Amino acid sequence: xxxxxxxxxxxxxxxxxxxxxxxxxxxxxxxxxxxxxxxxxxxxxxxxxxxxxxxxxxxxxxxxxxxxxxxxxxxxxxxxxxxxxxxxxxxxxxxxxxxxxxxxxxxxxxxxxxxxxxxxxxxxxxxxxxxxxxxxxxxxxxxxxxxxxxxxxxxxxxx
Numbered sequence: 140x141x142x143x144x145x146x147x148x149x150x151x152x153x154x155x156x157x158x159x160x161x162x163x164x165x166x167x168x169x170x171x172x173x174x175x176x177x178x179x180x181x182x183x184x185x186x187x188x189x190x191x192x193x194x195x196x197x198x199x200x201x202x203x204x205x206x207x208x209x210x211x212x213x214x215x216x217x218x219x220x221x222x223x224x225x226x227x228x229x230x231x232x233x234x235x236x237x238x239x240x241x242x243x244x245x246x247x248x249x250x251x252x253x254x255x256x257x258x259x260x261x262x263x264x265x266x267x268x269x270x271x272x273x274x275x276x277x278x279x280x281x282x283x284x285x286x287x288x289x290x291x292x293x294x295x296x297x298x
Contacts, residue, residue, distance in 0.1 A: 146224040154220025161213035162273075168210075169270075176204045211272070218276030222283070236286045244278035 168175050183203045188196040222241075226233055251274070255267045 144223070145229070146220060148225045148227055150220045151224035154217045154222075154224060156217070157213045158217025158221055161210045161217060162277075165210050165214065169266075175206045178204055179206045179209070180204050214273050215276070218273065218280065222276055222279050226287070232290065233287070236290065237283060240279050240283035240286060243282050244275055247278050248275040 167173065180202055182200050183205060185199055185201050185203070186197065188199055188201055190196070248271070252268075252271060255264065255271075259267055
């Protein structure tokens, strides 16, 4: 079976290069409560702006920190490239593991969203939803690579 929707294997390295530093920096910003609005302030085009206790603006240039946007885009693009780049040997067993890992990650991700919806309220819930943007990719990466590791270990033991 030919997987037409997967990126070439070489894209996986680019994915790791984007994903790992972005995750580390994002975790550090979250854990250390660093105000990321103080870094990389530039003029950006905003389609919609809602100022706190202020006016709503459409299609306006504003001064904004783009650190959050850079980290978010890097994590998403990196995660997608890691998840959906071919392995050096891409066979039907790998495709099965990829599919099962994606289903498993989706169930786990949405199961956690349900739990957080029941037990977390207010502003912390928004933080949970923000971080949840990346957990599906993270769960898939962890599960897929763990299952590949187990498959390779079983193959080595058989030899």
